[in-house]
Amino acid sequence: MEQDIDQYFIENLRRRNPKIYRQANQHLNTIFYSYNDHLKKVMHIAGKVKQGFVHISPLIQKCNKEICPACSDVCCISKHGFYNYEDLIYLHALGFCPPDLKPGAKDSDPCQFLSFKGCVLERCFRPSGCNWYFCDPLLEYLESMPWYHEFDDLMREVAELWLKMIEEFFSSINHANPKLHLPQIHR
Numbered sequence: 001m002e003q004d005i006d007q008y009f010i011e012n013l014r015r016r017n018p019k020i021y022r023q024a025n026q027h028l029n030t031i032f033y034s035y036n037d038h039l040k041k042v043m044h045i046a047g048k049v050k051q052g053f054v055h056i057s058p059l060i061q062k063c064n065k066e067i068c069p070a071c072s073d074v075c076c077i078s079k080h081g082f083y084n085y086e087d088l089i090y091l092h093a094l095g096f097c098p099p100d101l102k103p104g105a106k107d108s109d110p111c112q113f114l115s116f117k118g119c120v121l122e123r124c125f126r127p128s129g130c131n132w133y134f135c136d137p138l139l140e141y142l143e144s145m146p147w148y149h150e151f152d153d154l155m156r157e158v159a160e161l162w163l164k165m166i167e168e169f170f171s172s173i174n175h176a177n178p179k180l181h182l183p184q185i186h187r
């Protein structure tokens, strides 16, 4: 099991393995259940990250409406629609059960969360690879907006909260049970 979790983390963006993904989720589920009292701060920060995404979302959406209809290389592909280990920590902290991973998807395949009506996920529940991806035309359009600096500050705030949440998760678990095996994050 421990080896599988490490394996999941090491391979998380290189090779999508539904079995390891499921095990990582089960492992986190157990951790959040068993150490719930120690993880209150992590859950609190995750809530603030979620709120940050909720504030940011309408600003991005405004620009999506202008830029995306003419796009010939849509970014809703598997490469951007895969939860990494930090995403799973965030989702578990919110009490959200991450959906199963579609097996066998290649990077260029349509994202598993793409429906004929668009994305089925609210922005605050989307994978990091999606939320932090801005193609050049979208970024240029965002930068031309009068509220861009406000947007940039919000994004920075969310990124800082995210780092704090992950650090807090590892230090809380280490404090609660120094012997518990968790994968090491290498950024």
Ligand code: SF4
Pocket: 064, 067, 068, 071, 072, 073, 074, 075, 076, 134, 135, 136, 137, 138
């Ligand atoms: S965000 Fe960029 S790459 Fe993605 S659909 Fe819109 S224009 Fe295309």
Ligand code: SF4
Pocket: 075, 076, 077, 080, 081, 111, 112, 113, 114, 115, 118, 119, 120, 121, 126, 127, 130, 131
């Ligand atoms: S999660 Fe949604 S917005 Fe992101 S790539 Fe997938 S379908 Fe597109």
